Amino acid sequence: MPAYRAVERGRGTVVLLIAVILGVTVLDSVSQPELHESSFLGIAPLYAALRCSLRQTFLVAAVYVACLIYVDLFMVVDWGPVNRIVGIFGACLVAAFSLVLCRTRVQREALHARTRLVADTVQRAMLRELPLTAGPVEAYGFYVSAQEGARVGGDIYEAIETPHGLRLMIGDVQGKGMPAIGAGLEVLASFREAAQHVDSLEEVAERMEQALARHNTRSVEQGADERFVTALLMEFRAGSGPLQGRVLSCGHIPYYVLRRGEVQERRDGEGGLPLGLGALGGEPRRSVRVHPEPDDWVVLCTDGVTEARGEDGEFYPLAERLAGWTDLTPAELARTLRADLESFTDGELKDDATALVVRRSPAAAQLSMARAAAA
Template sequence: MTTAEHRDARAVLTWLPAVVMTVVTVVDLTAGPGVGFLPLVSLGPAFSGLIGTWRRTAVTGAVALLLCLGLGAYDGLFDTRRGYTALASVAGVTAAGVTAAVMRGRREAELAGVRDVAEVAQRVLLRPVPRSAGPIRVAVSYTSAAAEARIGGDLYEVVASPYGVRVIVGDVQGKGLAAVETAALVLGSFREAAHEEPDLVALAARLERSVARELHGEKFVTAVLAEIHADEERVVLVDCGHPPPLLVRGDGAVEFPAPPAYALPLGLGVHGGEPPEPYEVRFAPGEQLLLYTDGVTEARDAAGCFYPLQERADLLKDPDAQAALEALREDVVRHAGGPSHDDAAMLLLRYQRG
């Protein structure tokens, strides 16, 4: 359900108690007591308890009791047990609604606290990346599958190291707080190793050891590492089971430079397999390199079709790198008809001319 749909549903539920009690009153007055609609006044506090506070539910219940008293007296129902039964029904439903509203309020307060803590943790984990590194301009977009909590398991980082600008974009198996913990492990190792390891293969091996030591082969992280040498107009890539980056040439041509052979994701080295092989790609002024997670390319429309990233690369033409990436993110959301069911991270590297 989209945010707009959620607001519409909440608005309907907000007005539903008043509408129900009004309908019951009108029907009772026009049809007479023989129809037996009076106990349905209790639907007012019942619906109010679904989303309202306990005070609002209590007020709705009081109004329902007054209506029940008035209509019961008008219909002469208090000469029999029917009127008192209706009153008992309204009072019982009101008490249940107030109790439910109190419990729901406490749960929502606890959940809001957890989400606030998780959001702070996420901001610390995915700290702002530098917007430029020499001639390279950087833009980032992150959308979590846990939209209300704004947390997820995708990761990214940009580090200006002695060996060039080093970048990682990765995707942790799973979602939520457990995935955030794993992402923190990978990013912590990357931020340290990026300044110490002389080449990307050694850097990937160090990340593999860190992940394997903590996760024991139970989870994994797909990742692509990039090392940009702007003065030499080239980028070195290492792919660990991750989707290949998108390269937009100066003339608008689109490529997906793939590795000679895909290595296992980080954390699965205990199962054997060949180490990742580095490969170079020309990266010249006026060109763009987009690193992303599968939450982008695997976003499906109503017909089940994946997002056509190659066909939408022209959305990256905006002179402002962040605006271009935001346009692409919005297009992914439109394609999926709403927020994605998977985390989606994108990191755009743009080689500025001049």
């Protein structure tokens, strides 16, 4: 569809504007000759140009010009021919300007819509839409970008079924804006590739570190700043016995386990430096073994959630809130958490906020419990 053919909208606005034009014209015809209320009617087509389609603006402008011609020719008795011509020309000029203004606005809106569509497509390719499904695992949650109008920012997440088990990752890039998005994309792409081909979480983290180091080198050459990324990596492998898992933290905040109605804050695998700062530490990153139960829920988040502040300056009490929502389903928990976070901050998030509620599907959990009982 051509850019200047905007979708018809604002019919109520058009009817109101035409009614105002006709009403003022009638008022002008019955009022004293010294008063010319119709002189202010030029506002009507200009307002239509800002709110209505080109066709609707043309209709308002046409009614405006017709009424002004009527007033100038028959109602203003003290005007000479030159004054009448100037008045009619002025009305036509206002109408023409309104149409040009409307056409320009509609073209810009169409261009913005196309650009937004391309940006949304690129951003969806970067971060998959929630909820995620990877093998036997379901991940519900939300992503809220602190940058107005953006679908993604500096937070990243992924869940992948690989030959080495199910692997999860959540990360938070230092900073905001396009530089943070670029660094996050490099780390995310590296995780997706390495998770499929290397055997250990330590190797996955090392590949992510190398990808970010290359990105930082290019950024410095272009005059931009280096970035670091906090990340939490998880791996779960199913065997004949109980489910086995490993966790590796690259400077990321703790995660939470919901088990039998209780909330546990877990700091497994802490101690590793954020990605991009690994060269500063003398010790390599190490993952630790965890022993999840089949019906556990895992809540992962970024510090945009835990460090969100309310009007009184207090941090968002995530663990306390989760303890009161253990009776909800994962999808309900994710929706409730997002709504409560936005209410707590009055909609003024200062940082990107991401939360994932991860669980095994009910069928997979039952199968795992049966295997554990048989073992």
